[in-house]
Amino acid sequence: MSATLSPLAPKSYPVLPPVGGVRFATAEAGIRYKGRTDVLLAVMDKGTHAAGVFTRSKCPSAPVDWCRAKLKSGKARALVVNSGNANAFTGRSGREAVKLTAALTAKAAGVAASEVFLASTGVIGEPLDASKFEGVMRGLAKSAKPDGLFEAAKAIMTTDTYPKVATARIKLGETEVTLNGIAKGAGMIAPDMGTMLSFLFTDAPIAAPALQALLSRAAETSMNAMTVDGDTSTSDTLMIFATGAAAQGGAPRISSASDPRLRPFKAALNAVLEDLAKQIARDGEGARKFVEVNVRGATSPRSAKRIARAVAESPLVKTAIAGEDANWGRVVMAVGKAGEPADRDRLSISFNGIRVAHRGARDPAYDEAEVSKTMRRDEITIDVDLGIGKARARMWTCDLTKAYVEINGDYRS
């Protein structure tokens, strides 16, 4: 948790209405930080369905291995998240820490260990002393309450400067259901299927396979369309828990992702995930500007996304934005290096809606002073039109500043 609030922090936070069937509590387990909460427990009612997407890293953390294995049942009763230590690359001791945490939680909350999901974020490679959870777990289970989600979002922060929350109320059949989400990000952010950590809770009665299909699809254009530094974490975890509590109020039980009654829920899921993804980009380590990269005219969606990612991850593009320089030559470079179909002589580029390059050369109408003025804004849009196809993609990122180097040259010490 950084001392200085990001200049891109939200001006207000939405009120998070309680989701029936889930309760939250946080505590100070003293994993790494002093004087702040660092562990979150969510307890969920029987019948809660779960779905998740995890890091594609070949060296995933111990909790990611655990969640993947336990998710097969599609059932969840508890979630424990700690900050300060990622429990990644911790070998046998990491696996034992995971087992101990699940056992402690199972005992305190009165659930099966196999229905406890776990996530850890923080330093990689340091053993996680899970016995520290022993002293706090019973108290967490006892004090868990439906309106604890905002505090939960704070407990999972590392170098984040603000908690990330989002919420939506939507109709499922004739019944209103709620979808709440929290996330944490900051550095090592180039989710290749989830973000560092993000958890969604809904009372909608949606069965696990349908939930999984919805989540996987929505992640692609939200968490997977966002990058801070191109470094994919060992711990990326995005999970959704559906307690089904709204069934009591008349919400229909949904078992198929293609059920037409899911339309509003799908839209809300996309909106909540996009909102959280943008909040993570805005709170990227050292970020002073939020950047949206739109690519269109590509030969395929995959190609469009790879090009958008090449632009969004280019250190030269990102430092230019930090320097308030509409340096479209570097955008050309990034398009070129992506290795995807592109034709220099059909390429057009705009900064903040002003076309600077058109069909392979500087736009004759472009006034550098006018564009430069817009670069002082804290939200920058780069539009790239490849002019060779119809596919589009969008990525969100932030600028690369000296503060990023400072934060990351001094993280462990």
Add this chain to the structure above:
Amino acid sequence: MSATLSPLAPKSYPVLPPVGGVRFATAEAGIRYKGRTDVLLAVMDKGTHAAGVFTRSKCPSAPVDWCRAKLKSGKARALVVNSGNANAFTGRSGREAVKLTAALTAKAAGVAASEVFLASTGVIGEPLDASKFEGVMRGLAKSAKPDGLFEAAKAIMTTDTYPKVATARIKLGETEVTLNGIAKGAGMIAPDMGTMLSFLFTDAPIAAPALQALLSRAAETSMNAMTVDGDTSTSDTLMIFATGAAAQGGAPRISSASDPRLRPFKAALNAVLEDLAKQIARDGEGARKFVEVNVRGATSPRSAKRIARAVAESPLVKTAIAGEDANWGRVVMAVGKAGEPADRDRLSISFNGIRVAHRGARDPAYDEAEVSKTMRRDEITIDVDLGIGKARARMWTCDLTKAYVEINGDYRS
């Protein structure tokens, strides 16, 4: 050309013995910089063979397009390189600038325009005013001399803080031949087959197809094993010119890359290119430390190289090194994100020869204070043993410092 010399700059420069059959001259054409040379002419004798490897960028510069087309003949008589403007993404005007430059050179040097090779480095997207070469070209052709290569290395610099030169004397048959090389680098450096700009000259009588085979192979483990920021330039150009002048002294004429008499030449070519590649990494924008990443135990050379590249290009690994932190957790992250076969529980990592992680966890014998002390050095080695195969790869890079952000937030202005 930066005002401050890199702390990693060479302490001395080798004397470059003249190569028979090639003469150099430099001038101030005023392309962008004031008070320094910015154009280089090399004039080569009839019979000079040429080979080249160029950027894989899908948006190559106009000179790269020109060189690719003209290289088909394998013959060269002149090389013109300017700094300050890359003549990339300049559309029709870029192609016309290339033609005009070649025509001016052909006239001044008395050669065919189709045997003139061109390279440009500097800002992307600004039209190159090639008429500026008109006033200097005749003088350049007249003043070209065999010992002008060191000055040539200076004329092609942009944000480089020192000129990059390397040389070797080797036996070809019974005759000594010379191989000289120059290069420039600094930023936008992740050559995918050459560096920003590098030119080699030899008097060895080696025919163009053999020369091309030698160069392509040697580039893979030298220029293509080096990265500053992962940003591949539109203008990467690596060329070798073989005048054949040594044939007069008895050197055998070589027409096949597999000729056993080439063995010393191949070794020298590798050494010269590796030397130049390391010099570029050492002079990366803002670099304070030189980093060598060695990966072994991979399932294939391609896989080893992708993992080495993921480590060498990770902003989190590079900022940790800038902060003198042996943060091997970030190396684990980079290995994991490469997407190549890896097994967390067989992975070992060393910093500066001290093993910090072994078989999926922190090495119990590792003393952080001892490793930290070695991190103060200006040359850092990271060894990664995947433990699952026999393939190896090596990459060179530099650290990521605040100075990189500073230089690149302020390049165009």
